[in-house]
Amino acid sequence: MLEKKISKQEAKERIEKLRELIDKYRYEYHVHDRSLVSDAVNDSLKRELAELEAAFPEFVTPDSPTQRVGGEPLSEFQKVRHLRPMLSLNDCFTFEELIDWEERLKKLLPNTEWDYYAELKIDGLAISLIYDNGLLVRAATRGDGAIGEDITQNIKTIEAIPLRLRGKAYQKGTIEVRGEVYLPNEEFEKLNQERKKAGLAPFANPRNIAAGSVRQLDPKVTAKRRLSFMAWDLFLEKEVATHAEKHKILEEIGFKVNKNNQRCQNLAEVKKFLDYWQVHREKLPYQIDGAVINVNLERAREALGIVGKAPRGSIAYKFAAKEATSVIREIKLQVGRTGILTPVAELDPVILAGTTVSRATLHNAEEIKKKDIREKDTVIIRKAGDIIPEVVKVILELRPKDAKPFEMPKNCPVCGSKIIRDPDGVYYRCPNKNCFAKRLRMLAHFAGKNGLDIEGLGPKIIEQLFNAGLIRDASDIFELKEGDIEPLERFAEKSAQNLVNAIAARKQVPLWRFLAALGVPHVGGETARALAFFIERKAKLTKSYTPYQLWQALKDWQETDFQEIPEVGPIVAQGIKNFFVDKEIQELLKKLSEVGLKIIKEERKLEINPSVYNKTFVFTGELKQFSREEAKELVRSLGGRPSDSVSSKTDYLVVGEGAGSKLEKAKALNVRLLSEEEFLKLVGRT
Numbered sequence: 001m002l003e004k005k006i007s008k009q010e011a012k013e014r015i016e017k018l019r020e021l022i023d024k025y026r027y028e029y030h031v032h033d034r035s036l037v038s039d040a041v042n043d044s045l046k047r048e049l050a051e052l053e054a055a056f057p058e059f060v061t062p063d064s065p066t067q068r069v070g071g072e073p074l075s076e077f078q079k080v081r082h083l084r085p086m087l088s089l090n091d092c093f094t095f096e097e098l099i100d101w102e103e104r105l106k107k108l109l110p111n112t113e114w115d116y117y118a119e120l121k122i123d124g125l126a127i128s129l130i131y132d133n134g135l136l137v138r139a140a141t142r143g144d145g146a147i148g149e150d151i152t153q154n155i156k157t158i159e160a161i162p163l164r165l166r167g168k169a170y171q172k173g174t175i176e177v178r179g180e181v182y183l184p185n186e187e188f189e190k191l192n193q194e195r196k197k198a199g200l201a202p203f204a205n206p207r208n209i210a211a212g213s214v215r216q217l218d219p220k221v222t223a224k225r226r227l228s229f230m231a232w233d234l235f236l237e238k239e240v241a242t243h244a245e246k247h248k249i250l251e252e253i254g255f256k257v258n259k260n261n262q263r264c265q266n267l268a269e270v271k272k273f274l275d276y277w278q279v280h281r282e283k284l285p286y287q288i289d290g291a292v293i294n295v296n297l298e299r300a301r302e303a304l305g306i307v308g309k310a311p312r313g314s315i316a317y318k319f320a321a322k323e324a325t326s327v328i329r330e331i332k333l334q335v336g337r338t339g340i341l342t343p344v345a346e347l348d349p350v351i352l353a354g355t356t357v358s359r360a361t362l363h364n365a366e367e368i369k370k371k372d373i374r375e376k377d378t379v380i381i382r383k384a385g386d387i388i389p390e391v392v393k394v395i396l397e398l399r400p401k402d403a404k405p406f407e408m409p410k411n412c413p414v415c416g417s418k419i420i421r422d423p424d425g426v427y428y429r430c431p432n433k434n435c436f437a438k439r440l441r442m443l444a445h446f447a448g449k450n451g452l453d454i455e456g457l458g459p460k461i462i463e464q465l466f467n468a469g470l471i472r473d474a475s476d477i478f479e480l481k482e483g484d485i486e487p488l489e490r491f492a493e494k495s496a497q498n499l500v501n502a503i504a505a506r507k508q509v510p511l512w513r514f515l516a517a518l519g520v521p522h523v524g525g526e527t528a529r530a531l532a533f534f535i536e537r538k539a540k541l542t543k544s545y546t547p548y549q550l551w552q553a554l555k556d557w558q559e560t561d562f563q564e565i566p567e568v569g570p571i572v573a574q575g576i577k578n579f580f581v582d583k584e585i586q587e588l589l590k591k592l593s594e595v596g597l598k599i600i601k602e603e604r605k606l607e608i609n610p611s612v613y614n615k616t617f618v619f620t621g622e623l624k625q626f627s628r629e630e631a632k633e634l635v636r637s638l639g640g641r642p643s644d645s646v647s648s649k650t651d652y653l654v655v656g657e658g659a660g661s662k663l664e665k666a667k668a669l670n671v672r673l674l675s676e677e678e679f680l681k682l683v684g685r686t
């Protein structure tokens, strides 16, 4: 849009300013993940630059953003020799191998101390970039390590790679940068969706696309793929003391580096890094296949030298495979606390993600039908995070002729009761309240984190005690003796005593915890607190009372009584009412009273704040000044009601950093939004 004529000098200055600005936006976006302007603004600036350069071609320079695309297709790639060999890394798969590696290094350099620099290893394509006097002049693939292919045209299309280095000190001499070209997961999914729409077969993985795109003869194809780049090595003419320092410089001169990389004092810290990412790698926006552990001290790395084609001072640690195959021996049903029956595949044991696995969840009958999973099938199993593995799919080619489709049994495998199907048809349940497995789950819940939270009484111990016949219902827990527990496997005298003490410490509990532990349907978290607060006020209970006194206080309450609590709707109210009229619950509360359990009324210092009183608050995202629990407690202490979910009854949603779906819902329901600051003002804490 060059409407008015401008002088040559004006054009030159404008062109330079535009270039500088566009590169600043590029740098902030790719290196610091900050968008300073919208894509539209950015495009508009680039368009103006292109038009100016077209009018004044004498001012076009090779580092102009307009020079990223536009090269003509090649007939073949030129071979180029690397300035220094691009080495590969030796792999290892266990922590023991890392210890051996360190021992070998210590023998070679007995008098040197060093730390480590641990990097995530992105699953992409390694390339080398050469900058002469600050300007990108050549990009090459690794090739055989000595000779690679010149892919400069294609690499220029990747915006994460600067065409000119930043910083005055880096505009002289030859600088080499190495790093990984990769396709972010988001782009991979977009690309495959487009292919699906076009009726094409999807790409198998992001790595293949990255490699294929970089080696396109036509740079316009590469440009469309939206590849990214992270730098991991740097060669300057001057010496740099540590590998960590190299990464710092890389960022300064315009490259994206991996923010998750970490300097580690020793191998113990390296292990923490590896353990963390082995589990959390699923959450990364790109694929990694392991980590690279480097001796951080460059002087030591140099001195350690090269063995074969790999440097001694670095090693690649490969994460264990996330998928494996196995054969389903049997499909069994597991009974959950609420009676839901979950089908589970019993497998031939197989090593998956570093541990032996012999079961995989099949989720529900619907899922089995959809994937047509049968006993005797060979299946692909996968582990995501550290949860129970699941069956991805059946390898039909390996199905034996006599494999029959799975049918849901008619009776509960534990107690033999007739199984019923939920109205929506997805879940099956055992309706028998006395079903052993169900009891077991209820006991585990009673003692567990969301119940009385008795230290040392986790699900495994509960099962042991249950199988030994020591506990049948919750009241039995309070009658356990050291002598009963000690003979059990895994228990020594000390730990038996600790457990008995931990149980005794929970003989006095606040009502909300007791209600949550009992497993009143739909009553947990904030609802349990609201219900407890309401009951204690309305029923005029004393400072300390027995579970049976609680039952007596509640036995004549109607559903409408419970509905006075804002958090409680008709369905929840009905659930609570039905729960307390149950004969068995009455019995249990009586027994709990006999073994000495006491409910202690929580003294709450209420300083009523009129703008908070009776208002419902929900929190989302991370707050700076409080933990979530502290913020809720503050609201409670001022007479307000914290809640865990947004509904039409919510008065305020307090929005912290990284807010998610609650924010969307609140907007849809026109709930008032408060920033943390506004919240502080409202509660009078500023």
Ligand SMILES: [Zn+2]
Residues within 6 Å of the ligand: 335, 412, 413, 414, 415, 416, 417, 430, 431, 432, 435, 436
């Ligand atoms: Zn049953």
